[in-house]
Amino acid sequence: MSIELGHFALILALAIAVAQTILSFVAWRNPSEGTVAFVRQASLLQFLLVGAAFATLIVAFEASDFSLKLAYENSHTLQPALYKFTAVWGNHEGSMLLWVLILVAFGAAVAAFGNQLTAQLRVLVLGFQGLLNVAFIGFSLFTSNPFERLVPAPLEGSDLNPILQDIGLAIHPPMLYIGYVGFSVCFSFAMAALVSGKIDAAWARWVRPWTLFSWTFLTLGIAMGSYWAYYELGWGGWWFWDPTENASFMPWLAGTALLHSALVMEKRNALKIWTILLAIITFSLSLLGTFLVRSGILTSVHSFASDPTRGLVILGILAVVIGGAFSLFAFRAPSLRAGGLFSPVSREGALIVNNLFLASATGAVLVGTLYPLLLDAATGARISVGPPFFNLTFGGLMVPLLLVLPFGPFLPWKRADLLAVSQRLMAAMIAAVLITVAWSAVLWQGPSMAPIGFLLGFWVMVGSIADLVERGKIGKVPFAKSIARLKGLPRSVWSTALAHFGLGVAVIGIVTVSVYETELVTTLEPGQEATLSGYTVRFVEEVDLPGPNYRSERVNLTVTKGTGIRETHSERRIFVASGQPTTEAGIETFGLSQLYVSMGDRSGAEGRVIRIWYKPWVLLIWLGPVIMGFAGFLSLTDRRLRVGVPRRATNRTAGEAA
Amino acid sequence: MRRFALILLVMVALVTPVLAVQPDEMLDDPVLEQRAREISSGLRCLVCQNQSIDDSDADLARDLRLLVRERLVEGDTNKEVVDYVVDRYGEFVLLRPVFDMRTLALWLAAPVLFLVGVIAVLIRSRRRKQRTGSELTADEQAAIDAMLSDGGPDADLTTPPRKD
Numbered sequence: 164m165s166i167e168l169g170h171f172a173l174i175l176a177l178a179i180a181v182a183q184t185i186l187s188f189v190a191w192r193n194p195s196e197g198t199v200a201f202v203r204q205a206s207l208l209q210f211l212l213v214g215a216a217f218a219t220l221i222v223a224f225e226a227s228d229f230s231l232k233l234a235y236e237n238s239h240t241l242q243p244a245l246y247k248f249t250a251v252w253g254n255h256e257g258s259m260l261l262w263v264l265i266l267v268a269f270g271a272a273v274a275a276f277g278n279q280l281t282a283q284l285r286v287l288v289l290g291f292q293g294l295l296n297v298a299f300i301g302f303s304l305f306t307s308n309p310f311e312r313l314v315p316a317p318l319e320g321s322d323l324n325p326i327l328q329d330i331g332l333a334i335h336p337p338m339l340y341i342g343y344v345g346f347s348v349c350f351s352f353a354m355a356a357l358v359s360g361k362i363d364a365a366w367a368r369w370v371r372p373w374t375l376f377s378w379t380f381l382t383l384g385i386a387m388g389s390y391w392a393y394y395e396l397g398w399g400g401w402w403f404w405d406p407t408e409n410a411s412f413m414p415w416l417a418g419t420a421l422l423h424s425a426l427v428m429e430k431r432n433a434l435k436i437w438t439i440l441l442a443i444i445t446f447s448l449s450l451l452g453t454f455l456v457r458s459g460i461l462t463s464v465h466s467f468a469s470d471p472t473r474g475l476v477i478l479g480i481l482a483v484v485i486g487g488a489f490s491l492f493a494f495r496a497p498s499l500r501a502g503g504l505f506s507p508v509s510r511e512g513a514l515i516v517n518n519l520f521l522a523s524a525t526g527a528v529l530v531g532t533l534y535p536l537l538l539d540a541a542t543g544a545r546i547s548v549g550p551p552f553f554n555l556t557f558g559g560l561m562v563p564l565l566l567v568l569p570f571g572p573f574l575p576w577k578r579a580d581l582l583a584v585s586q587r588l589m590a591a592m593i594a595a596v597l598i599t600v601a602w603s604a605v606l607w608q609g610p611s612m613a614p615i616g617f618l619l620g621f622w623v624m625v626g627s628i629a630d631l632v633e634r635g636k637i638g639k640v641p642f643a644k645s646i647a648r649l650k651g652l653p654r655s656v657w658s659t660a661l662a663h664f665g666l667g668v669a670v671i672g673i674v675t676v677s678v679y680e681t682e683l684v685t686t687l688e689p690g691q692e693a694t695l696s697g698y699t700v701r702f703v704e705e706v707d708l709p710g711p712n713y714r715s716e717r718v719n720l721t722v723t724k725g726t727g728i729r730e731t732h733s734e735r736r737i738f739v740a741s742g743q744p745t746t747e748a749g750i751e752t753f754g755l756s757q758l759y760v761s762m763g764d765r766s767g768a769e770g771r772v773i774r775i776w777y778k779p780w781v782l783l784i785w786l787g788p789v790i791m792g793f794a795g796f797l798s799l800t801d802r803r804l805r806v807g808v809p810r811r812a813t814n815r816t817a818g819e820a821a
Numbered sequence: 822m823r824r825f826a827l828i829l830l831v832m833v834a835l836v837t838p839v840l841a842v843q844p845d846e847m848l849d850d851p852v853l854e855q856r857a858r859e860i861s862s863g864l865r866c867l868v869c870q871n872q873s874i875d876d877s878d879a880d881l882a883r884d885l886r887l888l889v890r891e892r893l894v895e896g897d898t899n900k901e902v903v904d905y906v907v908d909r910y911g912e913f914v915l916l917r918p919v920f921d922m923r924t925l926a927l928w929l930a931a932p933v934l935f936l937v938g939v940i941a942v943l944i945r946s947r948r949r950k951q952r953t954g955s956e957l958t959a960d961e962q963a964a965i966d967a968m969l970s971d972g973g974p975d976a977d978l979t980t981p982p983r984k985d
Contacts, residue, residue, distance in 0.1 A: 685844055
């Protein structure tokens with residue numbers, strides 16, 4: 164019964180979304196109070212309805228109600244309660260509804276927090292948000308209905324895919340979706356600006372928190388996914404340039420560019436047209452990320468045909484939303500007035516350079532991801548585009564970007580003296596070189612390109628600290644005064660420095676692991692040991708253990724370094740319902756480095772193939788994004804974003820302080 | 822189930838319940854083995870998703886790994902080994918696509934995009950300068966702009982640019 168109520172709630176949400184959209188577009192020029200109120204209430208109501216629909220799925224999954232087809236296909240009575248819960252979105256239909264839930268939640272958030280928007284802008288933004296709701300609630304209802312029943316109800320479900328039975332499924336998809344979908348708000352604001360022709364610094368000020376919010380979640384979501392893949396897949400890879408990863412990485416790159424260009428627009432009223440275009444591109448890439456991959460077109464052109472309706476509807480929605488947005492842009496953008504002037508060497512100029520690199524990098528990833536498909540379709544030739552291609556093209560664009568990055572925050576708005584800024588950064592340059600020399604000496608294993616990577620990473624890290632040192636006048640005024648100055652800095656300054664610092668941290672981690680990782684593949688029997696990079700791994704015993712819904716073959720190991728000894732284990736789990744195996748690697752953390760032990764096939768009577776990796780400083784790869792995510796949240800608490808659009812006077816002081 | 826692409830495509834496709842390179846495959850000569858690993862990591866496992874034969878546990882990947890090692894033992898150079906594999910399985914096995922007419926657009930996309938961007942920015946700033954009809958340098962223009970838009974203490978050309 165409750166399943167049908169959920170289904171009905173979703174249908175009702177669709178009807179309300181249709182009404183909201185139509186009313187918004189009819190009445191946006193001169194919205195009456197009633198119109199504004201209706202559009203607002205409609206947004207809030209859709210959130211409640213979709214929330215209720217989603218809740219009915221959760222209830223059914225937790226109760227193992229296998230009369231719900233989705234629960235039958237993706238759950239099992241033996242699954243732990245957490246995985247029964249996460250199984251709701253561990254499949255296409257459920258994850259689609261989660262996506263829709265987050266979409267309507269953002270609509271409701273704009274409705275709830277948009278009191279300072281003009282009535283026109285508010286109605287228009289919610290109109291476009293409503294249009295997206297119609298498209299995606301409709302897609303969910305008509306092609307991916309999660310509420311289908313099975314009669315008679317089976318007694319047992321067929322289990323969630325074992326790989327997904329992990330805490331990662333509870334965190335990674337929701338965060339990623341919040342990131343993806345949050346950009347819909349930027350998109351709707353961009354569309355509203357194009358339709359109304361009104362676009363100014365206040366508009367940018369409105370869009371920036373949404374961009375920041377989405378970007379923060381996308382950053383953390385991608386990092387979480389990467390760490391999940393790292394520990395779950397059993398061979399310690401953390402980034403594969405797989406089409407699905409690229410699909411999430413492209414909106415991140417474009418979103419990062421948007422974050423920076425919106426800054427120029429907010430502070431200097433320039434780069435308006437480009438910012439609008441970026442907002443459209445970012446959300447389009449989010450849609451591509453969610454749907455093109457999901458349609459199966461990216462994996463193989465053939466699996467696309469296996470579900471022609473869904474695939475075609477997806478392509479249709481993408482074509483209408485993206486094509487429509489770009490057409491509107493082409494039609495209206497020329498009428499937008501260009502904004503403030505600035506010299507090429509200035510903060511604005513630096514942010515344009517940032518955008519050039521990030522946009523080209525996005526393009527490189529997009530082309531690399533889609534090219535094999537297009538070539539196959541056009542000529543029938545099949546090629547692969549793998550990590551070597553992306554490392555070369557993407558890396559080629561990132562090196563100069565990292566090189567110029569520390570200059571950005573040092574340059575004043577409007578015009579700057581590059582020589583003077585370089586002089587002020589001289590100490591940071593020297594420090595970066597010294598740290599690189601020390602770091603390389605510690606890790607030294609013979610000549611390699613690694614020091615170049617280290618230098619870039621440390622340069623970005625030291626540069627962002629130098630920014631704070633400069634602003635706090637550390638060493639130039641008494642220490643207590645410096646502290647007071649640092650405390651008085653806007654949080655956005657702190658978050659800029661932190662986010663850039665985090666990027667440098669990630670670079671150091673990536674380079675260190677890529678170059679200095681060591682690996683050992685061997686066969687061990689109980690009592691035997693192997694040594695890698697100073698760590699001795701001893702095969703203690705193999706045991707069979709029962710789990711809640713799996714049985715596990717577990718190898719108990721000890722890891723010895725110097726006098727310290729630790730126990731660890733590596734597992735292979737065979738799931739009862741599906742018979743599918745998963746691996747659980749034994750991972751021991753030493754500082755920020757990890758020893759990663761994976762077990763393989765049996766060898767001989769009691770032996771096992773054991774693969775050991777030493778991954779120096781590997782945790783920096785994810786610590787960096789976590790710092791960036793923290794910086795994002797910090798910036799969101801900045802007073803200027805909390806209080807909305809201030810008057811001109813406060814605006815100027817704030818702008819200068821940054 | 823497999824349609825839940827975001828996670829699944831990565832995971833289902835890449836999951837390796839057993840390990841890729843097995844001890845019995847490895848060559849005794851560490852230099853040759855190292856070369857084999859290098860070559861393997863650039864060759865795609867044909868039945869997997871975007872996974873190199875070095876990382877894959879598929880039977881076909883194992884066959885290819887053994888083939889690579891066989892050729893190396895017989896004295897082939899790295900290039901000869903790769904060419905041999907490409908002859909048999911086509912360019913699809915190369916994770917790094919070759920640079921030729923068909924992949925021209927692929928390889929040049931990023932640099933061309935970047936150049937187009939740079940040119941667009943230059944043209945725009947130039948056009949804007951012409952529109953204001955001035956022969957001023959960018960710095961002078963910025964200074965005037967500062968005066969016009971601020972009208973505050975900045976409106977003094979002798980004041981050095983704010984260093985905040």
